[in-house]
Amino acid sequence: MAVKRDIAVEAQRDLAARRAAVAENRVRGVSQNLREALRLAKAGERLHASARGG
Numbered sequence: 001m002a003v004k005r006d007i008a009v010e011a012q013r014d015l016a017a018r019r020a021a022v023a024e025n026r027v028r029g030v031s032q033n034l035r036e037a038l039r040l041a042k043a044g045e046r047l048h049a050s051a052r053g054g
Helices: 002-052
Strands: none
C-alpha cells in the first residue's frame, strides 16, 4: 500500500510541476506580447507624428 501511495504522491508532484511550468510559460508569453504591442504602439505614434509633420 505504501508503494501505491508513494507513486500517487510522486504523480501529484509531477503534475503540479508541469502545471507550474505551463503557467510560467504563459506569463512569459503574455509579457513578450505586451512588450511587442508597446513597441508597435510607439512605432505607430512616431509614424503618425511624422505624417502630421511633427
